[in-house]
Amino acid sequence: ELKVEQNPLFLSMQEGKNYTIYCNYSTTSDRLYWYRQDPGKSLESLFVLLSNGAVKQEGRLMASLDTKARLSTLHITAAVHDLSATYFCAVDKSGSRLTFGEGTQLTVNP
């Protein structure tokens, strides 16, 4: 059974600081997705990572994938309040099925 673990689950950080969210998964996969969810809202796609070594950046967020270590990271640079949300990683298991992590609830304080 595929397990996807994120850490930390809760993250409170100050504006302007950097931090990294980690996503570990238990079985081989080379497709990993990052989503953002604002409170009471739906999920918004952030990044699609499709191969070992893939790195994608959008604004203050950068995601990477190491399939050999079964690890993806979401790095936040110089955080701003607008980045406060819950971030999910999801791994493509097989047959179009995604397994989601529990989510990392990020709060950026002024």
Next chain:
Amino acid sequence: NAGVTQTPKFRILKIGQSMTLQCAQDMNHNYMYWYRQDPGMGLKLIYYSVGAGITDKGEVPNGYNVSRSTTEDFPLRLELAAPSQTSVYFCASSYYRESEEQYFGPGTRLTVT
């Protein structure tokens, strides 16, 4: 494009009642999915479909049924609702599996009392 739409937005059911959650997409996507999200948790896959007439179980299918008679629509049926089915339900779609992210609807918040 409306994207992925879901109705209703909110619903309260009594134990033992049945209902259908509607999901439609206008992006001509082949793949459609139903997830549930319990408070403070990630999403769990209930059922999915790779095309009209084809459906398959996900991680937590018990207590639910689906059908896919058209490319656009993928309704989720709850029979004999139970309190354990209190959750937020999200429908999603994608064009095809390889390299495509899933696009999510706004969700249906269901309470069973």
